[in-house]
Amino acid sequence: MAIGRTLARLCFAAALAAFCFAGQARAQGVVADLTTHDVAVEADFSGTRVVLFGSLVGAIDPADETTSDVVIEVIGPTRPVQVRQKVWRTGIWINDGGERVERAPGYYAVVSNRALNDIALPDTFHRLGIGFAGLKTDLMRESLVFGSGDAEPYFDALLRIQRDRGLYIENPEGARFVGNFLFRASIDLGANVPLGQYDVLIYLFQEGVMTGRHQTQLLIEKRGFERFVYSIAYEQPLIYGILCVIVAGLAGLVAAYIVPRR
Amino acid sequence: MQIYLPIAEMSVSVFLLVGLGGIVGILSGMFGVGGGFLMTPMLIFIGIPPVIAVATEANQIAASSVSGSIAQWRRGNVDIKMGAILLCGGVAGSIVGVQIVKILREMGQVDLAISLCYVFFLGIVGVLMLIESIRAVFRTQAGKAAPARRSGQHNWIHRLPFKMRFNRSKLYISIVPPLLLGLLVGLLAAIMGVGGGFIMVPAMIYLLRIPTTVAVGTSLFQIVFVTSLVTILHAVQNQTVDAVLALLLMAGGVIGAQFGVRLGQRLRGEQLRALLALLVLAMCAKLGFDLLVEPDELFSVADSFGGH
Numbered sequence: 001m002a003i004g005r006t007l008a009r010l011c012f013a014a015a016l017a018a019f020c021f022a023g024q025a026r027a028q029g030v031v032a033d034l035t036t037h038d039v040a041v042e043a044d045f046s047g048t049r050v051v052l053f054g055s056l057v058g059a060i061d062p063a064d065e066t067t068s069d070v071v072i073e074v075i076g077p078t079r080p081v082q083v084r085q086k087v088w089r090t091g092i093w094i095n096d097g098g099e100r101v102e103r104a105p106g107y108y109a110v111v112s113n114r115a116l117n118d119i120a121l122p123d124t125f126h127r128l129g130i131g132f133a134g135l136k137t138d139l140m141r142e143s144l145v146f147g148s149g150d151a152e153p154y155f156d157a158l159l160r161i162q163r164d165r166g167l168y169i170e171n172p173e174g175a176r177f178v179g180n181f182l183f184r185a186s187i188d189l190g191a192n193v194p195l196g197q198y199d200v201l202i203y204l205f206q207e208g209v210m211t212g213r214h215q216t217q218l219l220i221e222k223r224g225f226e227r228f229v230y231s232i233a234y235e236q237p238l239i240y241g242i243l244c245v246i247v248a249g250l251a252g253l254v255a256a257y258i259v260p261r262r
Numbered sequence: 263m264q265i266y267l268p269i270a271e272m273s274v275s276v277f278l279l280v281g282l283g284g285i286v287g288i289l290s291g292m293f294g295v296g297g298g299f300l301m302t303p304m305l306i307f308i309g310i311p312p313v314i315a316v317a318t319e320a321n322q323i324a325a326s327s328v329s330g331s332i333a334q335w336r337r338g339n340v341d342i343k344m345g346a347i348l349l350c351g352g353v354a355g356s357i358v359g360v361q362i363v364k365i366l367r368e369m370g371q372v373d374l375a376i377s378l379c380y381v382f383f384l385g386i387v388g389v390l391m392l393i394e395s396i397r398a399v400f401r402t403q404a405g406k407a408a409p410a411r412r413s414g415q416h417n418w419i420h421r422l423p424f425k426m427r428f429n430r431s432k433l434y435i436s437i438v439p440p441l442l443l444g445l446l447v448g449l450l451a452a453i454m455g456v457g458g459g460f461i462m463v464p465a466m467i468y469l470l471r472i473p474t475t476v477a478v479g480t481s482l483f484q485i486v487f488v489t490s491l492v493t494i495l496h497a498v499q500n501q502t503v504d505a506v507l508a509l510l511l512m513a514g515g516v517i518g519a520q521f522g523v524r525l526g527q528r529l530r531g532e533q534l535r536a537l538l539a540l541l542v543l544a545m546c547a548k549l550g551f552d553l554l555v556e557p558d559e560l561f562s563v564a565d566s567f568g569g570h
Binding site for chain 1: 263264265266268269271272273321322324325326327328329330332333370371373374486490493494495496497498501503505506508509512513516519553554555556557559560561562563564565
């Protein structure tokens with residue numbers, strides 16, 4: 001046991017040394033953290049803003065004049081969605097069969113300190129899958145097996161609708177450098193954000209090249225009465241339904257007996 | 263003050279919801295209607311997804327019909343035997359109706375189906391109410407009394423088999439029409455989130471020739487059970503009952519109904535009925551307009567249900 005533990009410590013030390021060495025070999029890296037990793041959705045939840053602080057790390061030369069940019073990508077839990085188009089049939093507007101997207105993020109935000117086009121070539125972001133264009137490519141790749149060539153308007157619509165709902169966000173002013181090395185960014189989460197585990201990816205770009213990447217996580221979950229209602233509704237639907245009826249019955253009794261009659 | 267609705271997954275003003283519950287409560291107290299066919303479209307108008315509006319409204323009607331039927335019970339207006347027969351049909355209708363909603367939801371056509379049902383029924387009810395109230399206004403001006411209802415006359419319904427005696431309704435009729443009526447109302451409760459009193463009471467009075475007071479009491483009595491069943495079935499099959507939304511609507515409804523009853527006693531009935539008819543027709547027109555006019559956004563995004 002003791003030997004095993006020592007061995008584990010040695011391995012850890014070696015890994016740490018290797019990490020530090022790699023860190024120095026790289027020009028610069030980036031570290032960041034959120035002010036909170038846990039957003040509670042309670043009865044009064046009407047959206048919130050999570051702030052991210054970060055710093056450039058590694059061999060920092062104060063005289064260095066390279067421009068640094070940060071791009072923060074926040075990806076919410078994925079779920080299958082159906083995008084439908086209304087078509088004019090027999091006098092009214094009816095949904096068509098639509099296009100199914102297997103794994104669409106329920107939330108997607110790209111926050112940067114200036115417009116992505118000024119930070120690097122569009123192709124760079126496209127390759128990394130950052131930004132709406134990259135997201136669209138990813139989404140289409142997910143569904144091309146089922147979809148056809150005419151599917152593109154559906155994906156444009158998905159991006160457009162989610163953006164209007166505040167679920168897909170491109171904010172080129174959401175991040176700001178404080179001095180040369182520190183930066184802060186704010187991530188807006190509306191009242192309609194999906195619940196679950198969010199990936200937060202922080203990219204450092206220097207002179208149009210990605211030179212650092214850091215990843216952290218954010219959990220959005222329901223709490224209190226909201227959580228109780230939600231979890232019982234999905235996990236014990238029969239009990240939930242019966243409870244709703246009992247509450248209705250009690251409310252009816254209150255109305256009949258307690259509230260004064262005319 | 264905003265409140266987060268856990269099932270609808272949206273944040274809505276508490277005052278708006280309690281206010282809506284209150285206004286519909288006032289209207290239902292004034293006119294003695296259940297209010298489901300007013301509330302569900304209103305919920306849809308403020309952005310609650312139609313399936314959630316329907317299932318949650320069924321839950322609220324369960325509450326309002328409990329208090330209503332207690333009052334009717336005290337006055338001896340409930341024909342339990344008739345109610346039980348209606349309920350048998352209602353159970354079958356709600357099971358089928360909830361299943362239809364589930365299938366339509368997977369096909370992405372449930373919003374359309376709910377809207378179409380509302381346009382159809384609001385249109386019919388609104389026009390009938392308007393005609394009736396205009397006639398009533400002219401009658402009162404002409405100083406004539408309302409024509410007495412023909413009673414004791416036999417129609418085709420009395421020739422149907424499986425006859426049964428209903429003491430409180432003072433009837434000896436076939437159980438087929440009440441079963442079918444219950445079935446229809448169960449379907450409507452599941453698909454439209456209504457109690458169905460606006461169809462059931464006239465059908466009981468004019469088709470089955472049940473005395474008006476007994477028709478109203480018995481209809482309310484069976485609505486308690488049908489809407490309770492619809493609530494449970496929607497909760498199990500579709501997970502669309504929002505308890506927080508239902509509670510707020512109930513709170514508003516209880517308060518509103520008290521005011522409504524008092525207001526209804528003070529104000530003139532015919533003009534009010536005409537106003538209610540106009541309101542119903544306005545909602546019908548709005549829902550119909552939305553189906554006919556090319557929407558600004560042709561596309562819609564919905565969570566996908568079930569497998570491939």
